[in-house]
Amino acid sequence: MGWKLEPEFASDLGALRGLWRSCAVSPTWLDTAPLTQARFDWKAMIPEAAPVLAKYGWSMDERGLQLCRRDRADAVRVLRPGVDSFFCVFSWLRQHFRQVRTLRTGRVKHKLHRREEGLATGLDLPPPDGGEDFHFGGHHRALRAQLRGIDLSLIGAGGSCWYFNGHRRFPEGHERWSCMCNLKYPSRPHLLWGCECTEACRAGLRLPVHRAEERLLATTTPEYPQAPLGVDHEELFSDLVDAMVVQMRERMVLYVGSDGSEADEVGAFAVGLHPGDYVCSGGHGHEDQCAFKQEMLAFDLGARATAAAAECSEWSGRAIFVLDCQSALTAVLGNGDKSVYPVIVNSVRGALAALRRLGVQLSFVWVPSHGKRPLWEAPLGMCTETLRMLNARVDREAAACRQRRGQGSLREAWCRRREAADQWEYSAICAGSAAAALLKQKVERDARPPTTTPS
Numbered sequence: 001m002g003w004k005l006e007p008e009f010a011s012d013l014g015a016l017r018g019l020w021r022s023c024a025v026s027p028t029w030l031d032t033a034p035l036t037q038a039r040f041d042w043k044a045m046i047p048e049a050a051p052v053l054a055k056y057g058w059s060m061d062e063r064g065l066q067l068c069r070r071d072r073a074d075a076v077r078v079l080r081p082g083v084d085s086f087f088c089v090f091s092w093l094r095q096h097f098r099q100v101r102t103l104r105t106g107r108v109k110h111k112l113h114r115r116e117e118g119l120a121t122g123l124d125l126p127p128p129d130g131g132e133d134f135h136f137g138g139h140h141r142a143l144r145a146q147l148r149g150i151d152l153s154l155i156g157a158g159g160s161c162w163y164f165n166g167h168r169r170f171p172e173g174h175e176r177w178s179c180m181c182n183l184k185y186p187s188r189p190h191l192l193w194g195c196e197c198t199e200a201c202r203a204g205l206r207l208p209v210h211r212a213e214e215r216l217l218a219t220t221t222p223e224y225p226q227a228p229l230g231v232d233h234e235e236l237f238s239d240l241v242d243a244m245v246v247q248m249r250e251r252m253v254l255y256v257g258s259d260g261s262e263a264d265e266v267g268a269f270a271v272g273l274h275p276g277d278y279v280c281s282g283g284h285g286h287e288d289q290c291a292f293k294q295e296m297l298a299f300d301l302g303a304r305a306t307a308a309a310a311e312c313s314e315w316s317g318r319a320i321f322v323l324d325c326q327s328a329l330t331a332v333l334g335n336g337d338k339s340v341y342p343v344i345v346n347s348v349r350g351a352l353a354a355l356r357r358l359g360v361q362l363s364f365v366w367v368p369s370h371g372k373r374p375l376w377e378a379p380l381g382m383c384t385e386t387l388r389m390l391n392a393r394v395d396r397e398a399a400a401c402r403q404r405r406g407q408g409s410l411r412e413a414w415c416r417r418r419e420a421a422d423q424w425e426y427s428a429i430c431a432g433s434a435a436a437a438l439l440k441q442k443v444e445r446d447a448r449p450p451t452t453t454p455s
Contacts, residue, residue: 009097012052016089019049023064024082025342040064056096072131072223077287082343084288095133095224102134103127107215120179122189128210132220137418138425139218149433156216159188159436164443176443189214191435192428198435205427217428221417225410228266230285237305240271243278244309251275252317257390258302259324259369260294261398265411267291268402269298271305272394274386279393281401289411294398295325296344299332303351307358316359320382324369324391333364367391 003009042064058069067079142154152158179186180197208214255274267289272279331339332348339345367387378384
């Protein structure tokens with residue numbers, strides 16, 4: 001299950017998906033339409049998209065090249081159809097719904113405390129201010145435990161006198177309606193956060209500061225930040241082309257290795273050559289920094305540079321592209337436009353087509369990454385050790401570049417905050433389950449035959 005089952009979310013997501021696909025891949029009919037009509041106008045072609053964008057305060061330029069929104073810091077966040085994954089759009093929409101629906105939850109939005117004396121109630125806390133995001137990462141982690149007590153705690157059920165006594169009728173004032181601290185009718189928030197007898201369950205756990213933490217066991221993290229700025233890609237491309245030209249003037253076979261790396265929501269890519277020890281690396285400031293995109297960007301840089309160098313040096317030898325990502329090879333060499341990055345895929349295909357026109361022979365080799373599959377052997381006529389060595393070299397360079405880009409970045413700090421938030425949620429859920437178990441033991445000790453109502 002998920003947000004896709006929510007009607008409004010599913011409807012808006014469908015409109016955005018249609019818009020994204022149309023902007024990423026030009027409709028085939030544009031090639032056959034009269035010149036007076038061969039114009040891509042997404043507002044006319046997908047009329048349901050404009051109201052959806054307006055609803056969320058997003059915007060798309062007339063040519064369909066950029067989807068933009070402003071974050072809480074008033075910075076413009078940009079996604080590019082065909083260059084960034086649609087999953088980023090899905091994440092934007094999901095976070096909006098998650099935020100709005102969490103803040104609308106009854107016991108988060110409203111206080112709803114019982115006012116009678118002697119009742120075991122929860123803490124008196126304000127609602128969250130909405131300035132930070134909910135992610136429920138600790139809840140997802142707790143679900144994987146597949147334990148009933150944990151499941152009840154994370155969905156806000158169980159852990160109260162009503163849960164343990166709901167199946168039997170006990171008179172008012174019965175001991176089973178009392179908490180271990182002798183207050184009456186204990187609620188789940190009281191049992192977890194307020195009862196002195198369950199203090200050991202929450203030892204070392206920060207107390208909640210708003211009602212979402214108290215009731216839903218959901219804490220917040222700052223808004224997902226922008227990626228670090230990219231490098232000078234024109235200079236990177238030019239240097240790579242120069243290094244290739246040097247090799248092409250002396251050799252008829254050139255190995256071009258490429259690899260990508262991602263950690264802490266920051267990515268980088270690298271390209272290396274053999275013969276020679278030249279290797280270069282870089283990164284984009286795009287919103288989408290996933291590992292597969294870095295693999296595609298590395299492949300694209302290597303292919304475009306090879307085409308430019310071959311044209312400059314009038315080279316017609318053999319270029320061997322070495323990758324450890326089978327999905328990248330499949331996306332480029334396969335048929336159709338099903339890739340999540342069609343613009344990058346078409347860029348690689350265009351560079352390879354230019355190489356073929358120049359008479360360059362092309363070969364593509366997949367190499368197991370990080371020394372995996374030790375019995376793997378290179379295709380006939382190639383050296384296994386050479387291919388593994390080249391792949392290891394670009395892998396190290398991509399990882400080093402990614403580490404330089406990520407160190408001290410906003411995204412690295414955000415990941416640490418997110419990990420801390422997920423850990424707090426998970427610990428709170430476990431503490432709630434443990435506190436509920438103590439109340440269960442107490443009411444079972446107080447079990448007495450219920451009074452019968454005269455017929």
